[in-house]
Structure formats: C-alpha cells, structure tokens
Amino acid sequence: MQIAHIIGGIVSIVGSLFLLLGALGIVRMPDAYNRIQAGTKATTLGTLLFLAGIGIAEPGWLPKLAVLILFILFTNPVSSHVLARAAHHIGIALTSRTVADKLREHEEAARD
Amino acid sequence: MINSILFVVLALLALSSAITAVLAKNLVTSILAAGFVSLLASVIYLLLSAPDVAMTEAAIGSGLSTIIFFYVLNKVRRSGRHD
Amino acid sequence: MKNWVVSMILLFGLWLLLSADLAVPILIAGFIVVFLIVLLFSVRNPVFRDIKLGPKALAYIIIYPVVFLKALVMANFDVARRVLSPSLPIRPAIVEVRTILHSPIGRLMLANSITLTPGTLTVEIQGDSLFIHWIDASATDINGATESIVRGFEKYLEVIYG
C-alpha cells in the first residue's frame, strides 16, 4: 500500500511541475495568444497528471477523479478557443514577431 | 506544516486581490478580482474543514455573482450607447 | 435511434461515475433520469446522429485517445522547451486550414484536438476553414499548413464521424 502512495506522489509532483510551467508560460510569453497557448496545454496535462497521482494513491476515489479529468479535458480547450476568438474579435494586437495573420486578411476581404 | 503555509499564502493573495478589486480603474478587472477573492476564500474554508461552506462560496461567490455582474454590466453598456 | 442509444450509454456511464455505487435503486433512478434527459434534449440536438459504429470505427475510437494523449505529451514538452529557453524561440502566425469533416461534433473534436497539440490554437471556424494560431509557423499557405496540422487527426476522425 505504501508503494502506491509513493508512486502517486511522484506522479503528482510531475503534474505540479507542469502547472508551474503553465504559470511561467503566461508570465513570459509576449502576447495574449501565446499566453493562451502555453496556459492551456501545460495546465491540462498538469491537472491530468496531478489528479491521476491522487487516483493512484487512493484507488477508491477514481470515479470522482475520472469525472473531474474528463470535464477538464473537454472544457479547457473550449474556453481557450472562446477567449482567443474574443481577443481577435476586439482586435488585441499580435506580437511584433508574428509572420502572418490570415484571419485579418480574410475579414478585410469579406468586408470589401 | 503545509497547511499553515497554504493558509498564510492564500490569505495574503486574497488580501492583495481584494485591494486590487477596490483600487482598479477598470470594472472588468474589479469583477474578476472579486471572483478571485471568492475562489481563494473557498480554498481557505476547505483548509478549515468546512466543505459545505466552501461549496456555497464557490457556487454563489465565484460563479453566480460574477455571471450576474457581467450580465448587468452588459445591459448598462448597451443602454448607455443608445442615449 | 443510434443517437438515442449512444447518448443514453454515455449519460449512464457518467451517472455511474458520479454515484460510484452499484445498488439497484440507484441504478433504476439513474436509468429514469437518463431516459428523461435523452427524451427532452436529444430530439432537438441530434449530437451523435453522424457517428459511425462499424468495427473499424470502434477500433479507431479506442485508438484515438492514445494518439491524442501522445500528441498532448509532445505538446507539453514543446511548450516546456519554448518557455524555459532564455531567448523565447517563437515565430507565431495565424494560418488558414481546410477540413473535410462535415458533422459539427467531428469539427468540435478536431478543433479541441488541434488546440491541445503542439503549438497550435484554434481561433475561429468559418465554414470549411479553421483559423489557427501557430506558435512556430513553418508554412503559411493553406495546403502546407493543412498537411502538417490537420491530417494526423482527420485520418481518425473521418472514420469515426465522416
């Protein structure tokens, strides 16, 4: 029983490192879109591993943790997509290192 | 040990978030900061082993009041533009 | 009919996970609730109408999460490399790609998968076109971007949803 707790703890620590990575990503990235990128991906895998680690340590909790994991896996990309769409709609500027913006070209072509 | 560290750091974050909510010039920032205070408060209630209070705080403080604030803000903005 | 059966199985699975109990009264109550929900909502929103349930599709439904999880782990190491290196090696662009999927749920799955895979984020969907923010754009024309972003998932989703 003790070994399961140790394995679960290590998995959870790896997950928390990914959470820290996501937080660092939203601090370091230069514009809103890149922040959404770093934030979504790293926190999704981080939370998944974190909850999986707790599930390994306490197998009886797995059903509830599974609901939580499935929920995060489905809602996280949707909310980041909605945020990115809103940001582009109200004209948040992309960083100066951007090489192309096909969506703006498309919208300007539709308006003409 | 870890419980006391969590408690102190979360309380400090909640305090600074509350100050942000009061001092911010932008209303969106204020509402989000108020929601963040509720989020931290519900984690603190959980640390004080009160899951029922934490759940109520999560549902009402962070969920419902944020949604209602944004709904009202949207209404106000729309009627203001017509005048 | 297929829509009803698939919705009921999925909702009943969710009920079992939430209750975590196999007593008979709970199962009966869950069945009644699931039946009512499907009766009320599935008539107007035929979410699973376009799903295919042949043997190949079932195999791909099992394979797809594995492919997806592998892509998710790759995405995270990619993000780690970019965030932790001091020079921040990014070359972002918003590119347009085309999809051959027709059903709304297939497109939803595709957009969600794209968002969680290395360096890409779905910004807007208009008709057949998906506009994708790409953190390290190697090709900005439609065909090149479609080839390197969409094909990997479309291969599986086309069989499952069509």
Next chain:
Amino acid sequence: MGNALFSIAAGIALIALVTAAYRFFRGPGAVDRVIAYDVLTIISISLIAVISYLARRVIYLDVAIVYGLLSFLGVIIVAKYLERGL
C-alpha cells in the same frame, strides 16, 4: 512518506498559483487577466484535490467538481461580454 511527497506537490502548485497571480495583478489588458483567471482556477482545482487527499476526505472533491463547472461558465460569460455578444 506519501504525505511528504504530496505536500511537496502542494507546495509547487502553490508557487504556480503565486506566479499566475502575478500575471493576474499586472496583466496589461482585460484579456490577459481572464487568461490568468482561467489558469488560476485550474491550479486551484488541483490544490483542492491535494487538500482533500491530505485530509483523507473524499467529500472535498465535490467542491472541485462544482468549481470546474462554474469556472468554465464564468470564462465563457466574460469572453462573450468582451466580444459584445452576451
């Protein structure tokens, strides 16, 4: 031993929470703050889960489920408000 490892995990998650809160307090635009808010709620879900492990009470996980549901709704509402389409 298990408790010690999970305490370390909780500590790292707490550092992540403080780091994301920096972007929340500083963030130049409203969109940046909403992104930070989204990340903050997800980190707090992990934190709630580890608190429920350390206290060995499964009922605490229900708070995390409620949280996941409501934060998703909140982010959608804010995005719709910013898009002027609520």
